[in-house]
Amino acid sequence: MLFLALSILLSVLLLLNFRIFPRYQVDTFQAIVFNYPVCFLTGLLLLPAGQSFTIDFSQTWTWLAFGLGVGFILTFMLSGASTQRMGITATSLANNLSLVVPVCFSLFVFKTGGKVFDALNYFGLVLAVVAVGLSTYKPESASDPSAKRGRLGANVLLPIGVFLFYGATNTMINYMNLHYIPSTDKTIQVTLTMVIGAIVAGLLMLIIRLIQGKERIHPRNLVGAVSLGIPNFLSFYTLVMALSAFGGNGAFVYPLYNIGVILLAALMAALFLKESLSTANKLGLGLAIVAISLISWQELASLRV
Template sequence: MLFLVLSILLSVALLLNFRLFPRFGVNTFQAIVVNYLVCFLTGYALLPAGQSFSIDFSATWTWLALGLGVGFIVTFLLSGASTQRIGITATSLANNLSLVIPVSFSLFVFGSAGRPFDALNYAGLVLAVVAVGLSTYKKEQGVGDKGVRAGADVLLPVAVFVLYGATNAMINYMNLRYIPSADKTIQVTLTMVLGAIVTGLLMLAIRLVRGQETFQAKSLVAAVTLGIPNFLSFYTLLLALSAYGGNGAFVYPIYNIGVILLAALVAALFFQEKLSTANKIGLALAVVAIGLISWQELV
């Protein structure tokens, strides 16, 4: 449970970074690209004594990990486009509701629940989806919430939902098939980060050449505050999955709901964000959902 709690805390630290970036005029795209370099250095520093990082291109998991790195950045870019064109509400719901994909794969494809799910557990999963929807709902008056949504733009939140859920499901699959120990976890995670580095730097280089970006030195500082918790949140999530035998059906709902609950508390205390009645009901249901999903481990 320690690794799961740490992953939740570190994930909220990421949200705090993104919330503060506009206040300090940080270029978010540049900070995200450079943060993967920081992620790699952080992971390299955590390599067990006597181990070194190397890439075996003949191994299946290497290509899966590199592909996941590409998926991380692509999903982020789609989230940004969806937020701008469709709205925050639809994008936020797409991100959080995507937990049903890795949970479903864990239960019905990977068979990694670790224990039989009973009626209370399934009720908790359903309640978790409802809780996520209510706790992230915000009524907006932006462009994305108007009645007319043109063309393919309406598919953006759908793409976010599918890709975010698919990457989490693939992470769970790799954890089950290719990460038998904590030592291997670092190697696999570094390979994923390397895929994100190559993709991000290529995107940044193209934008700089085209004159779409002007590099900012403050992005380097922001990348450090973003990169360290970014790597550690992902690493501790993998360790949590390992600790629970790859049981994504247990880990992912608690992780997602835990992030929502803590982020809501931090937002209310430090940013004076107000919660609607729907948000408050959602947060209350989230607590009940956690209890139902994990009651075997809590009693």
């Protein structure tokens, strides 16, 4: 549970970074592109003694890791387009509700044996989906420039794409954890390979935008990349370690991770950013606590023994 708790905390730090970027005029796109080299350097510092990072192109997992890294960047770009054309609410819900994809794959395809689900656990999963939807719901103001009218046509596919891409990347993380990370000391090696895929894809996008005259690099964006990159790598690393600790059981880890991030983020936003919650949000947070209890009731019961 320690790795899961650390991953939740570090993920909330990521959200806080994004929240304060506009205050310091940090360009989010550039910060994300440059945060991946920072991630790579962070991972190198965490390599176990005696290990060095190498890339073996003869291994299947190397290419899967590259593809996953590219998926990270593409998912971000898709989220940005969906936010601009379909609004914040639809995109946020699609992002958070995507947890059902890795959960279903973990239960019915991978059939991980780290935890046997009973009726209470399954009911907790259903409540988790409802809780995520309610706790992330934000009514859009008519003056919100991100809330566009005339949302029919191809734009409707954008939040669906966000749902599928987030679900696919999380499912692939779980799959690689089950089949291509033989021991925890290899976790950083695999993670660094994923980061390289993200670095290559991100820099290519940035170069194209620079050539088109759509971007100008500012030092403040590099500072933002450092504050983003360190918790980004550590949050991903601890999430993979949490999956390993629970036998690759994404059906257990991902719901707790998602609603844990939502609960902690809501608390931090209320305390430090003075953000208010709607009745639906408060109901969602309450259901999230119930969902956590139901999903992990066996683990909670064992703590009392």
